[in-house]
Amino acid sequence: MNTLFDEVTFTHGPAMKNRFMLAPLTNTQSHADGSLSDDEYRWLTMRAEGGFALTMTCASHVQAIGQGFPGQLGCFSDDHLPGLTRLAAGIKAHGSLAVVQLHHAGRRSPEALIGTTAVCPVDDPDTGARALTTGEVEQLVQDFVAAAVRCQRAGFDGVELHGAHDYVICEFLSRDLNVRTDHYGGSVENRARFLLEILQGVRAACGSDFNVSVRLSAEMFALSTPDIIATYAMLVDTGEVDFIDMSLWNVFKNANDETLSDRTLLEIFTGLERGATRLAVAGKLYTAEDYRRCLDAGADIVAVGRAAITNHNVPELVAADENFTMRELPVTRATLRDEGLNEDFIEYMNQWRGFVAQDAS
Secondary structure, three states: OOOOOOOEOOOOOOOEOOOEEEOOOOOOOOOOOOOOOHHHHHHHHHHHHOOOOEEEEEEEEOOHHHOOOOOOOEOOOHHHHHHHHHHHHHHHOOOOEEEEEEEOOHHHOOHHHHOOOOEEOOOEOOOOEEEOOHHHHHHHHHHHHHHHHHHHHOOOOEEEEEEOOOOHHHHHHOOOOOOOOOOOOOOHHHHHHHHHHHHHHHHHHHOOOOEEEEEEEOOOOOOOHHHHHHHHHHHHHHOOOOEEEEEOOOOOOEOOOOOOOOOEHHHHHHOOOOOOOEEEEEOOOOEHHHHHHHHHHOOOEEEEOHHHHHOOOHHHHHHHOOOOEOOOOOEOHHHHHHOOOOHHHHHHHOOOOOOEOOOOO
């Protein structure tokens, strides 16, 4: 049986020392220009020091107009290199793989934040986003690749392509939203073309010693689960993806799709052929027993989100207690400060009902 403290090897780049990955988490802690803040540095390096074998940044935008939230860490300019270099070194100093999640918010970029109209695969009356031209799509592919090269220059071990949560790659994958008539729309193969071109460009530019992963949503966000299964297979077939990071929201729930509803999302994706590609899963993983259930089902990596916010050293705590469970919610502001969250991040978490204790502390 696989254990939580087995090493995880990849086709490209270094191995993880255990199966714990810090999920990419919005934290709103960096500067308005996208440069790294001391607070975000502390937040991430604390998780590396706490035993996570792979420490992933928040979604980091590859174009200025792709910003999705205030205080977002940027990777779209060489001006970000000093901070990125510091962050990569700080994470790796604790024996953790350092990975940047590459992101463009697409139609979810607030106009008030980016100062212009958001962009999307198609004109979107719901948000006011405008359609990208074919030339702009091709440029966005190149900007994802340039951001990956920038992160590699900074010393990161890899990048993850954020194809989930109704951000721009996810929007291209949506059969309901992406009704483009060029070669980036229509069939599932065409809708996956944008993602596959980014992947191929990053691999060509960054070489064989660089870890490249992809995050996907399984359902919701106008996605078809069978289409995501097909996209998953296309990614595996390239041989270029080191791991696929499935953001399942709840790994143990049954699929919404009526043709798949007899199985949990975890069972569906662990049951797919993936060759040497590793599988990470995320979604309501709060206890050591949850983590073991994922491995027993066939996952390779557990991506820990909320529990890593309340407990920066989840892997160490699991090693010491096989019955570990995350801190009971709500959590006091004082505890969250001790766990490396600044006031902006605490206020962001306060939007999640029941997470932050409603008192003066």
